[in-house]
Structures are given as structure tokens and as C-alpha cells.
Amino acid sequence: MVHIIHGLPAGMEAAAAALYWEAFGAKLGKLLGPAERAERFFAETINHSSIFAAVEGSTLLGIAAFKDGEDGFCSAGLQDMLRHYGLGALWKMIPLSMLERSAPEATLQMDGICVSAAARGKGVGSALLKALYAHGKAEGLSFVTLDVIDTNPRAKALYEAQGFVAISVESTSILRPLLDFSEATKMRRPL
Incomplete structure (x- = not known):
């Protein structure tokens, strides 16, 4: 039986980092790769x-x-970046900071959803989204927002089926060679 838990259980850091990298490695690979280093950093x-x-x-x-x-x-700061990436962390910080998103007032900002290959199509993603919605409501928030990249149309379709609507599109412009996607769509859903 699948349980949805608020807070990552201790001992699951490496598994969570691997899932996160599987989902977002194509987006972040040139900045935080190779995979082994990125997974260790996230864990x-x-x-x-x-x-x-x-x-x-x-x-x-x-x-x-x-x-x-x-x-x-991820709660990494400059010291964490330097420990994992050495002085190369300094050039990485600028494009990474440009990817950061803050939630507008009364809004829960999603920072990624990942489901293992073995669990896909079994309702795990929907259950995780429902937990996020319930958390946002309990916190007195009105909306949930997320960003989805143009190279992930399946995710965008899932979010649309969940009631998210596109509210803006942002080009990666000068960061395109580092990110391997052209634009990100900000989507919002009422809680």
C-alpha cells in the first residue's frame, strides 16, 4: 500500500536524489552533472x-x-556548491539563480514532482499532487503554481488535466545552451 508522507523519511535521500536527477537531469545536466556528482550533491x-x-x-x-x-x-548554499563543485561553482550560481522561482502571495510554488518508472501510471503522481493541494489549503493559500519546460509535453498535459492553466511563458534566451530547453510555461491552479 502506498503512503504519502510529509517530509522525506531518513535514509531515503539517495533514492530521492536519483529520482530528482532522473526527472530534471536533462534540464540541469550542464550545470550540475555528471549524474553521480549531482545525485551526491542533492542527497x-x-x-x-x-x-x-x-x-x-x-x-x-x-x-x-x-x-x-x-x-x-534543495537547501544548498554557496558553501555546499563549493564543497561539491569547487571553484566551478561560482559560474554555476548565476544561471542557477536565474532558474529560481518565488511564489506570489497566497501561492504554493511547486519545485518538482518525480515518480519512479516502476510506479508510473499507478496514481502515485496524482496522489502526490493531492497532498500538495491539501497542504496549500491547510496553509490558507489560494493557488499552486509550477513551471513546466517545453521539452516535457507529457507533464504539461498532466497538469492541464489537473486543472492548471498557463499564465505566462518565459524564454531561456541566453541560457539556452546551458539548459537544453527554450522556454518554461508558468501554470497555476486554484486550491
């Missing part, structure tokens, strides 16, 4: 409280991250 800097985890027994099936204050899935 050590996960913001446990900003995650809903889908767990079956001792297996992590999926995660949904949201902005918890300033931090989302």
Missing part, C-alpha cells in the same frame, strides 16, 4: 520538510517538492 542538501514522499514499505516511489520559505527540494 546531501535535500530540504526534507519541503517534500511529500510516496512510500511503499521501504521503497520510495515518488516525491513532490515545494518551496518551504526560500528553499525547495
Whole structure:
């Protein structure tokens, strides 16, 4: 039986980092890769409280991250970046900061949803989204927002089916060679 838990259970950091990298590695690969380094970085800097985890027994099936204050899935600062990427972290910080999103007032900002290949199509993603919606309502928020990139039309279709509507589109412009996508669509859904 699948359980949705607020907070990533201890000991599941490596599994969560691997899921996150599987979902977002194409987007972040040139900035945070290779995979082994990125997964280690994320495993050590996960913001446990900003995650809903889908767990079956001792297996992590999926995660949904949201902005918890300033931090989302990852709570890394400059010291963490330097520890994992050395002085190369300094040039990475600028494009990474340009990807950061803050939630408008009364809004829950999603920071990624990932479901393991074995659990896809079994309602895990929908259950994680429902947990995010319930959390936002409990916090007295009115909307949930997310950004979806143009190279992920399946995700956009899922969000539209969940009631999200596009509210703006932002070009990656000069960051395109680093990100491997051209634009991101901001989507919003009432809670």
C-alpha cells in the first residue's frame, strides 16, 4: 500500500536524489552533472520538510517538492556548491539563480514532482499532487503554481488535466545552451 508522507523519511535521500536527477537531469545536466556528482550533491542538501514522499514499505516511489520559505527540494548554499563543485561553482550560481522561482502571495510554488518508472501510471503522481493541494489549503493559500519546460509535453498535459492553466511563458534566451530547453510555461491552479 502506498503512503504519502510529509517530509522525506531518513535514509531515503539517495533514492530521492536519483529520482530528482532522473526527472530534471536533462534540464540541469550542464550545470550540475555528471549524474553521480549531482545525485551526491542533492542527497546531501535535500530540504526534507519541503517534500511529500510516496512510500511503499521501504521503497520510495515518488516525491513532490515545494518551496518551504526560500528553499525547495534543495537547501544548498554557496558553501555546499563549493564543497561539491569547487571553484566551478561560482559560474554555476548565476544561471542557477536565474532558474529560481518565488511564489506570489497566497501561492504554493511547486519545485518538482518525480515518480519512479516502476510506479508510473499507478496514481502515485496524482496522489502526490493531492497532498500538495491539501497542504496549500491547510496553509490558507489560494493557488499552486509550477513551471513546466517545453521539452516535457507529457507533464504539461498532466497538469492541464489537473486543472492548471498557463499564465505566462518565459524564454531561456541566453541560457539556452546551458539548459537544453527554450522556454518554461508558468501554470497555476486554484486550491
